[in-house]
Amino acid sequence: MTRTSGSLPRIVSVGTAVPPASYTQEELLSVFGITDPRIRSVFLNSAIERRHLTLPPRDPDGTPRTETQGDLLRKHSSSGLVIGREAIEACLKRLDADPDEVAFLCCVSSTGLLTPGFSALLIRDLGLRPSCGRLDVVGMGCNAGLNALAAVTGWASTHPGRLALMVSIEVCSAAYVFDGTMRTSVVNSLFGDGAAAAAVVAEAGPGPAASAGSEPSYSGEGPAVLGYASRIIPDAIEAMRYDWDEDQGRFSFFLDPEIPYVVGAHVEETVSRLLGDVGLHRSDIAHWVIHSGGKKVIDAVRVNLGLTRHDMRHTLSVLRDYGNLSSGAFLFSFRQLWEEGTVRPGDHGVMMTMGPGSTIETALLRW
Template sequence: MINIGSGDAAIVSVGSAFPDASYSQDEVGRLLGLEHRVARKLLAAPHIRTRRLFLPPPDPVTGRVPDETPAELHAKFRHGALEIGGRAIAAALKAAALTPSDVGNLLCVTSTGFLVPGVSSLFSRELGFRTDLVRTDVVGMGCNAGLNGLNALVQWVRTHPGRVALLVCCEINSAMYVRDETARTGIVNSLFGDGAAAAVIASETAEGPYVRDFESFCLPGRWDAMRFDWNDDAGKWSFYLDRDIPYVIGANLVEPVSRLLERNGLRPESISHWVLHTGGGAVIDSARRSLGLTEHAVRHTRSVLRDFGNISSGSFLVSLERLLDEGSARPGERGVMITMGPGAQIETALIEFAAAGKER
């Protein structure tokens, strides 16, 4: 059992889950019929090798999966979120030796489906959470929203010593695919995968990194660089990614990171670990150059993108999970987590690793 004290907040454990079916980029291209030259170029890039997706069986004649209706996509989101979201929750709680009845606050993040009541209610009903559970659904913020949710839970835990909170990021990106012959949809369909991640947040404990501080940075002039538009022809929402957004994000990362570090009396060389959102190969490259990071510093971010593609809001938690599983973080070392998404928005957080078995 975790040793719950008071005063600060720690990420006690992280769990992740994905659809069972794994596809190579070539397989995705064939199944979805992605023939646009931009999509073909992106599918051939080395940054992503496989993605886990909820796809229907292919047509035996064409070899392609059928184009799902809006109703079918909505149902896929609901069932997929419960399946992999539930498995991520179970993994995170098991790692912390907790059960759903121990959780006092559940915050769920998604941008790939809309339910009323939200997915937090779905999990509450199906997984046995307590009836006085505090529930929040963060919908539509995009890839940066995992850190927005973490911020809210950290503040709650700090003012509710001894209580446990749970962050769940659940994205069924394949429920938002639009299939046509445009570069716009080809980019999206060649990048995003399905995945869920959950993190247990508790009062000060020796079982995970402490979350020390947050810093946000908004670029309102680029509000339309990442967005959903309604596609009348398809009768679906269609996601748009500006081709320049990786470089815009990279050029603006230094400001929030510098503010975060300076406020805490730190310099970039004080940071031993970097956990970044897996926005795409160009995003990681741009961030690495902007912050002066080594390739080793972004190894987990690279590997998550390689294995799963961009899974939106939960990507940074899977990168953190790999860092924690690696066991390379030493007591007293610090890390910075960074996410970015629509707004355009950059979110950062400072974490600090503690000695096992000792409270700070």
Template sequence: MIASVASAFPDVSYSQDEVGALLGLDNPVARKLLAAPHIRSRRLFLPPADPVTGRVPDESPAELHAKFRRGALEIGGRAIASSLKAAALTPSDVGYLLCVTSTGFLVPGLSSLFSRELGFHPALLRADVVGMGCNAGLNGMNPLVQWVRNHPGRVALLVCCEINSAMYVRDESARTGMVNSLFGDGAAAAVVTSEASGIRPYVRDFESFCMPDRWDAMRFDWNDDVGKWSFHLDRDIPYVIGDNVSKPVGRLLERNGLRPESISHWVLHTGGGAVIDGARRSLGLTEHAVRHTRSVLRDFGNISSGSFLVSLERLLDEGSARPGEHGVMITMGPGAQIEAALIEFAAGREAQP
């Protein structure tokens, strides 16, 4: 059961116009994307602007790495604290901590950093999922759900922490303009237990779908010109996702004796306006079904692996789910990979397997 979900973001929110001015996004592709209505604001860790140029300085690889570490500890720590508080737990209650990120690299990883800083138990089981991209939140949740099933009464914690502004590259290409107009910084944490109070989702099953022939549709490449990693997002990715998302969802529902009309709640990754449109058409969803996905994209942009958890957080806060109703969570990202999970809402102890 997902006992609680909480998110955290940088304190400063920027409009798309402000981001464009601060980063100097002047190419036509970037200007068009910044003007699109599906994103209105993003939370970002940006340095102070130069008072003369009005632009933020270009950060070195060392400065970007330091920003990732500092930002991840700040907002990841806040998301962890809020999720545990909501479940009436403390860090010492957690038996398994799994951290997900694709926007920075640390050895030891974020799980070790949080363990040291936040007071987790020395017997904590740790794992880090690094480099899987936007789909990785469900990749991380899967082993936690299995572990809790095998350890009744124990507590697991999923933390998705992405400092996308630590991966920004500043140039005039359409490629970087697309990335810099879409991604924001954010963290989300989910407490997974065998029981909890209130109406909460129990994770029933998972399904994956990989398209290895499209492995290069979303990827990091090394940019020799600037000495940084640069993210590539294929312009066809909305169609790749839209054409294939129904395949893992269909298998997931069929295996569990359900049909699409049996699903009351849909929680999708906020990949972008066109990605949401493609998935919605493929699955035959109403606009109401993707309202939380749309609102998270609108308010924060694409925050990569934790996006679906923020949508789930909004669904839970809404209080519309009822015991016995089913939901589907969907993430997608590099690989190209689509992940899906079936949830069933239950009240308290009714959710135990």
């Protein structure tokens, strides 16, 4: 559904954070002692130069300590809280807003399970108001950032003038299996740790609520979110999974080699439906903010939409410098676009994420 009038929600700030330690692909191969030429080729031909990760402590012989599923869940919680808090603080600082001004918080993660979730823990740690509404989106995968943004913009639209926040927290180094197979090696060559937050406000119109002056006003140059279009591909529901590995005694990602072709075959129809609701064409889109799902996935999207490498520059840059950051990756690209300073009033943009289901999510922006 796409909206063109009324109190449109607007992205007014964005912030990102990563763990302090980063590694080149060559360094990771060395740390884990990987000598298999096939696996080395996967790492070194991934279009990824560096990723931020929280690696396990090393044993006396210098090799990384084997982590149990319990160790991984604790890492998900501890590292996730740190980078999630940093992303939110960066987002609020850019907006010159205080934590107690946040009226709604949505947290997204697919790299572990917590109860209570990140939303409750962050409300406590950041000093958000106890009355803050909250939502945890768990286990939806790389596409989930736009599912969360849809929830946040929906809330903001019904609460004009109030500040809503979403944060994606993905500690992908807390969700790995290392067994030397090609399947797990592809996963381990791709993902990085990171968190990204976005602040959303719908402008308050005239009326009693607006004149009461009980809520602060927010200014910025961010775009309005006009609407969304989704596509789930049930025939490919097994193509991307995070399920239990009996042999390893932990959860494990599975990525089907056909994923790029599945996404590519359905991306054009999804975008056409998003734009058709307001009579736009792909040539009307000035900016593309696309999930950095991997080299082949990015190429499939680019070819099927007729985009250039310049159109995909931020997506490619995020993949190169951070790897696949799961649900928060598109906001890293969005932050780069924002800081680039090339957008103009009236420009349109498309956000796109892809993930398990198999699912394609899109959003239409207007500056």
